[in-house]
Amino acid sequence: MKKMFGPALLFLGMLVFFYGAIAFYLEGRFLPGSEINGYDVSLMNRTEAETLLRDGLIRDYVLRIFDIHGEESEIRGEEIGLSAEFSLEELPLEKREDWLLRLLSPEKQELSSRISYSEEALQTLLTERLLTGKNPETAPRNAFVTGFVPGSGYLVAAEQDGDTIDREQLFRAAGEAVSALRSELVLDQEGCYQRAELRQDDPALKAEAEARNHLLTAEISYDFGERQLVLNEDTYSSWMQVGEDGTVSIDREPLLAYLRALKANTDTAGSVRSFRTVEGSLVNVKGPYGYSLSVEKEAEQLTEELLAGVNVSREPVYLTRGVDRNNGSDDYGSSYVEVDLTKQKVYLVQDGTVSLSTDCVTGNVSRGHATPPGIFPLTYKTTNAILRGPDYESHVNYWMPFNGGIGLHDATWRGRFGGEIYRYSGSHGCVNLPLSAAKTLYPQLSKGQPVICHY
Numbered sequence: 001m002k003k004m005f006g007p008a009l010l011f012l013g014m015l016v017f018f019y020g021a022i023a024f025y026l027e028g029r030f031l032p033g034s035e036i037n038g039y040d041v042s043l044m045n046r047t048e049a050e051t052l053l054r055d056g057l058i059r060d061y062v063l064r065i066f067d068i069h070g071e072e073s074e075i076r077g078e079e080i081g082l083s084a085e086f087s088l089e090e091l092p093l094e095k096r097e098d099w100l101l102r103l104l105s106p107e108k109q110e111l112s113s114r115i116s117y118s119e120e121a122l123q124t125l126l127t128e129r130l131l132t133g134k135n136p137e138t139a140p141r142n143a144f145v146t147g148f149v150p151g152s153g154y155l156v157a158a159e160q161d162g163d164t165i166d167r168e169q170l171f172r173a174a175g176e177a178v179s180a181l182r183s184e185l186v187l188d189q190e191g192c193y194q195r196a197e198l199r200q201d202d203p204a205l206k207a208e209a210e211a212r213n214h215l216l217t218a219e220i221s222y223d224f225g226e227r228q229l230v231l232n233e234d235t236y237s238s239w240m241q242v243g244e245d246g247t248v249s250i251d252r253e254p255l256l257a258y259l260r261a262l263k264a265n266t267d268t269a270g271s272v273r274s275f276r277t278v279e280g281s282l283v284n285v286k287g288p289y290g291y292s293l294s295v296e297k298e299a300e301q302l303t304e305e306l307l308a309g310v311n312v313s314r315e316p317v318y319l320t321r322g323v324d325r326n327n328g329s330d331d332y333g334s335s336y337v338e339v340d341l342t343k344q345k346v347y348l349v350q351d352g353t354v355s356l357s358t359d360c361v362t363g364n365v366s367r368g369h370a371t372p373p374g375i376f377p378l379t380y381k382t383t384n385a386i387l388r389g390p391d392y393e394s395h396v397n398y399w400m401p402f403n404g405g406i407g408l409h410d411a412t413w414r415g416r417f418g419g420e421i422y423r424y425s426g427s428h429g430c431v432n433l434p435l436s437a438a439k440t441l442y443p444q445l446s447k448g449q450p451v452i453c454h455y
Helices: 002-025 046-060 096-104 119-131 167-179 203-214 233-239 252-266 295-308 421-425 435-444
Strands: 034-036 062-066 072-076 083-086 107-109 113-116 184-186 219-224 227-231 240-242 248-250 272-276 282-286 311-314 318-320 336-340 345-350 353-359 374-377 382-389 392-403 406-410 431-433 450-454
Touching: 046 083, 062 167, 072 119, 119 167, 167 184, 203 240, 219 295, 227 252, 233 240, 233 252, 248 295, 252 295, 282 450, 345 435, 353 435, 374 392, 392 435, 406 435, 431 435
Parallel strands: 034 107, 062 184, 219 311, 282 374, 336 450, 406 431
Antiparallel strands: 062 072, 083 113, 219 227, 240 248, 272 282, 336 345, 345 353, 374 450, 382 392, 392 406
8 A cells, every 4th residue: 555655645746846836936927828918928027028018019019091092001100119118017916826727728918008109200200101292182172052053943062071181180190099009090080181161051051042042933934926935044043143131133234135135036027028919919028017025124024023033924025016926927917008009009908808999199209209118017196187398288187107207198189099190299208098098097097007018
């Protein structure tokens, strides 16, 4: 029995001695399997561990910086004089007798440090690597109220922050990242770019766009018979002006330009008409009769309507009018007076039917008083008028002027009408009629009725 226990006791004693020797060696040291901030400090005393942590940090620390375009820059700890002080006293040494347990179950610990670095060096590197030598930057642009967009009106355009780095914010964010020993800094997430001050949701911008759109509610539908022309915000939006005090006005020049163009495209007065005579021939006539838009008066009415935001369908304001807008330039209709200057005949046509036919005498051709051809509106009519000229003064019972001082009237001083009388003994330009014809014609005519003279 004694021989059996002897070797066992010897082995046990050796184990105890070996365990105790290791425990004695570990006095004041970190146990095997100890790790601080990712560094293995096994068997090190506090001074050795602190040196390892400090030197390792300076050697290994890298701050990776990502800009808005995904490009990467690096700042290394050794470039900015990075240093750290670790308070290892905060970590109590474990019982040296537990070395075997720690060896079987390693322990990882994190220890804070007091970081210091050169701000000047950091800012110099940031300036060199991020603030200079880059591609042209896009400056921030505030949100704004757009010009008029057809079909949409005035809108608030979105702001654009661009890619211009905010220098002070970059320095602050990088300094905080180094102080916290962070490994990455994403500039956009840290607000390191200059931002537009006015955003798309700015209440003042929204109110301005709404106010401008409120000015565009008017719609004027011009009635040209079978043809309609609509004036809406797509055209007049640029005419609207808003003063600093919020008052709204109309820019008169583009409005007048629009109306002048409208007049040029829609007036029939002064245009050449194709006219079929009572005798059946086709002649061209031209004159002041027809539709003639009044630019000034229409401008006044249109300005009022646009500022009031009304929707209306109407005719434009005319200086003169025709009878029938649906017949193009042949707007004289089917009721008119025809004066055949060649055959010296006057016809009253009513609803397409000749209701009066009479001989006449027109202007004296030999003396240069020939009655001008053309189409004219009846200016007015009156009875018992005195017609005066340089060498005459005549009383007429029925006076119906249509071309300045030229008109239809009775000529009781004449005994004959028609034929060739006008060539050598005609009037001063008027259309002379027998009294009975003038009397019949007078009540059938009204102001504006077309009088068509032709050869």
